[in-house]
Amino acid sequence: MALDIKICGLKTDQAMAAALAGGASHVGFIFFAKSPRYLEPAEAGRLREGARGMALAVAVTVDAGDGFLDEIVAKMQPDMLQLHGSETPERVAEVKARHGLPVIKALSLSEAADLDRIRPFIGVADRFLFDAKRPKGSELPGGNGVTFDWRILAGLDAGVDYMLSGGLNAANIGDALRLANPPAIDISSGVESAPGVKDPALIEQFFRAVRAARDDRAA
Numbered sequence: 001m002a003l004d005i006k007i008c009g010l011k012t013d014q015a016m017a018a019a020l021a022g023g024a025s026h027v028g029f030i031f032f033a034k035s036p037r038y039l040e041p042a043e044a045g046r047l048r049e050g051a052r053g054m055a056l057a058v059a060v061t062v063d064a065g066d067g068f069l070d071e072i073v074a075k076m077q078p079d080m081l082q083l084h085g086s087e088t089p090e091r092v093a094e095v096k097a098r099h100g101l102p103v104i105k106a107l108s109l110s111e112a113a114d115l116d117r118i119r120p121f122i123g124v125a126d127r128f129l130f131d132a133k134r135p136k137g138s139e140l141p142g143g144n145g146v147t148f149d150w151r152i153l154a155g156l157d158a159g160v161d162y163m164l165s166g167g168l169n170a171a172n173i174g175d176a177l178r179l180a181n182p183p184a185i186d187i188s189s190g191v192e193s194a195p196g197v198k199d200p201a202l203i204e205q206f207f208r209a210v211r212a213a214r215d216d217r218a219a
């Protein structure tokens with residue numbers, strides 16, 4: 001089974017080049033002003049050009065209004081939108097209809113009961129991104145480098161398409177793939193040398209770890 005890999009929070013040509021060289025299927029850009037990964041839509045538009053035809057460009061927003069979404073779509077031309085706030089199923093449907101783009105809905109999980117929150121979005125969101133809950137004191141809904149108990153995904157209805165996210169890195173990706181067997185994975189701070197600073201060497205190391213884990217499973 002193919003594994004989609006999203007490298008999120010890209011800000012530089014060097015990090016983009018490393019993500020594409022490793023085989024990223026998705027590249028993500030953050031439009032949340034408090035994030036150290038924030039990019040202006042026009043700059044994200046410039047960077048995403050380098051990925052055209054190689055990886056899908058994802059615009060990550062948090063409870064964004066129509067005006068900001070319109071600007072992002074016009075200046076960046078994303079292939080997908082990731083809604084990473086407290087958007088309702090109705091808002092997800094509205095955003096999809098307004099922009100005609102597939103939507104990834106991010107949901108934070110910490111216990112099996114949280115899986116119930118997925119149900120109202122089924123048939124509305126095109127894909128889910130399951131992340132950890134934000135730690136106390138963090139202003140960021142994502143990009144916190146925190147994992148959740150991947151074993152709760154065993155209770156997920158078959159056929160729910162999702163990206164496993166939250167605190168992944170080269171050291172734990174083997175366990176994550178073994179325990180959850182996700183169709184897609186997403187990583188941000190695990191390939192950074194400091195908040196918001198992607199490290200091409202860490203990106204390369206992550207892809208190597210993914211390949212090694214998959215080779216082990218195939219053997």
Ligand SMILES: O=C(O)c1ccccc1NCC(=O)[C@H](O)[C@H](O)COP(=O)(O)O
Pocket residue numbers: 008009028030032035036037060061062084129131140141142143144145146165166167168186187188189190
């Ligand atoms: O990364 C951010 O700064 C961010 C800020 C606001 C909303 C979402 C954000 N990130 C979204 C992502 O898809 C991250 O890749 C995801 O949360 C995992 O991050 P990490 O735990 O650092 O790998």
